[in-house]
Amino acid sequence: MAPRAQLRDLASRFPGALRELETMAEAEIRARAAALRTAAERGGREPWMAWLAAYHLLLRLGGDGTSDDLAAGAPSALLAARAGVHAPGVGRRTEEAIRAIAAVFEAPRDDVARALLPRRRHRDPATRSTNASAEGKLAARMTSDRDTRTRILSASDVRSLLSMEKAVAAVERAFADHARGLAQMPAKVYLSLEQHAGDFRAMPSYVEGHDGAPPAAGVKWVNSHPDNPKRHGLPSVMGVYILSDPATALPLAVLDATVLTAARTGAAAAVASKHLAKPGARTIGFIGSGVQARYMLDAHRVIYGDALEVLAADIDPRAAESFASAWGGRVVSAEEAAGCDIVCASTPGRTRAVERAWVRPGTHINAMGADAPGKQELDAAILQQAIIVIDEHHQATHSGEINVPLSTGALREDQVFATLGEIIIGTKKPARSAQAITVFDSTGLAVQDVALARVLFEDAASRDLGTLVQLVSS
Numbered sequence: 001m002a003p004r005a006q007l008r009d010l011a012s013r014f015p016g017a018l019r020e021l022e023t024m025a026e027a028e029i030r031a032r033a034a035a036l037r038t039a040a041e042r043g044g045r046e047p048w049m050a051w052l053a054a055y056h057l058l059l060r061l062g063g064d065g066t067s068d069d070l071a072a073g074a075p076s077a078l079l080a081a082r083a084g085v086h087a088p089g090v091g092r093r094t095e096e097a098i099r100a101i102a103a104v105f106e107a108p109r110d111d112v113a114r115a116l117l118p119r120r121r122h123r124d125p126a127t128r129s130t131n132a133s134a135e136g137k138l139a140a141r142m143t144s145d146r147d148t149r150t151r152i153l154s155a156s157d158v159r160s161l162l163s164m165e166k167a168v169a170a171v172e173r174a175f176a177d178h179a180r181g182l183a184q185m186p187a188k189v190y191l192s193l194e195q196h197a198g199d200f201r202a203m204p205s206y207v208e209g210h211d212g213a214p215p216a217a218g219v220k221w222v223n224s225h226p227d228n229p230k231r232h233g234l235p236s237v238m239g240v241y242i243l244s245d246p247a248t249a250l251p252l253a254v255l256d257a258t259v260l261t262a263a264r265t266g267a268a269a270a271v272a273s274k275h276l277a278k279p280g281a282r283t284i285g286f287i288g289s290g291v292q293a294r295y296m297l298d299a300h301r302v303i304y305g306d307a308l309e310v311l312a313a314d315i316d317p318r319a320a321e322s323f324a325s326a327w328g329g330r331v332v333s334a335e336e337a338a339g340c341d342i343v344c345a346s347t348p349g350r351t352r353a354v355e356r357a358w359v360r361p362g363t364h365i366n367a368m369g370a371d372a373p374g375k376q377e378l379d380a381a382i383l384q385q386a387i388i389v390i391d392e393h394h395q396a397t398h399s400g401e402i403n404v405p406l407s408t409g410a411l412r413e414d415q416v417f418a419t420l421g422e423i424i425i426g427t428k429k430p431a432r433s434a435q436a437i438t439v440f441d442s443t444g445l446a447v448q449d450v451a452l453a454r455v456l457f458e459d460a461a462s463r464d465l466g467t468l469v470q471l472v473s474s
């Protein structure tokens, strides 16, 4: 990349790094700086950026770091200025930082200033007063000029940003973070509207930042209206996500959460199969071949490539046919689909969709459809004999696949083996025999949403995708 393009790129990446730095603990900053410097020394894809980030991180701590290339203290002043910290002398040190960075990257000083500072802040030093009060004013102006606009990302923006590889990685990490206590996730709030044959849910959550990802907070407003496709020509599930800066509370992005929900749901199923299905699984069956099923298949392809034979079943044959012709696979009966090594159920969960007699020993089932009280897709006899892994205790017992058998006494809570997060981080290990059936009971966690929304937002900001709107007054 040419220096100018590099600097433009840098400017677009800065906001996320700054938000993260504001809330990061010192030990974490040091660890991250060390990792970045190692990456730079190994000649990563953008080593100069890694170096720069490492300097910023170290210098913010007041350490000497290795400051041969950049003037000591200057980048931290720039960082402070851009983070909106009123530090004395910040203006002068910002100029030093600009000149130092320009020297390192052999770029014209004005290009650096333009790239690092928003246009209105870029001024020639000759015209700027150097006295302390002017510097204070400059720092204040920098603070007030902080970009407070919100990035609006439509469904097509989200689709173009979405990478199933990233979704799977983000969701796996979200489950692990939750199991390690690095997330906050109040219980989902349900608004049940029987008169409209549907419900709404509000799903807030926060995940801490670490290993290169900034902390993130947000809330999803999402519904489940199973009759929507037939009655209104709309998807059963639609949603909107608000991603906020945990440090300042600014709404960073408002994005379509319909695709986000399907992607993170598909990713969760694939992550569960990765950790629970028998090694060498060769067939995957879908019972319910709607929207979630498509994303589940996509996500499984991230883990298994094209190694899985795909069988699709649906109570509505047209749905199975359209799934198979668009995404690959063969239309079969529900019984045949349930006989696969991996079974993904994503029906509305109002009628039993999978019988015990159809399921073979050694099968892993992703039970995705039951995500509200009273919903159930599997014959309770499957659960009685299976190793049950849930996504989260409160949600699963309240509204997951196990909620009905628990309420009827067909299942006891102590028959639940673990959460998926516990399996991922290794605190619980299923003693899996070749005969064992495993069931992942998914209700859908808010941490999955915030983790994926964070990735989408960071990618959108770096590609300048979406529409920036002054949504809230600042």
Ligand SMILES: NC(=O)c1ccc[n+]([C@@H]2O[C@H](COP(=O)([O-])OP(=O)(O)OC[C@H]3O[C@@H](n4cnc5c(N)ncnc54)[C@H](O)[C@@H]3O)[C@@H](O)[C@H]2O)c1
Residues within 6 Å of the ligand: 224, 226, 229, 236, 237, 261, 262, 265, 287, 288, 289, 290, 291, 292, 293, 313, 314, 315, 316, 319, 334, 346, 347, 348, 349, 351, 352, 353, 367, 368, 369, 370, 371, 442, 443, 444, 445
């Ligand atoms: N666990 C989660 O995280 C999560 C996330 C999103 C949606 N969901 C739930 O998943 C379910 C499916 O959502 P969707 O967006 O794919 O809906 P969808 O309407 O696109 O697809 C559901 C499909 O199931 C079929 N179906 C209905 N009853 C069936 C049965 N008995 N046997 C076989 N097929 C049957 C329907 O014909 C339809 O094609 C909903 O209940 C939704 O609430 C769960």
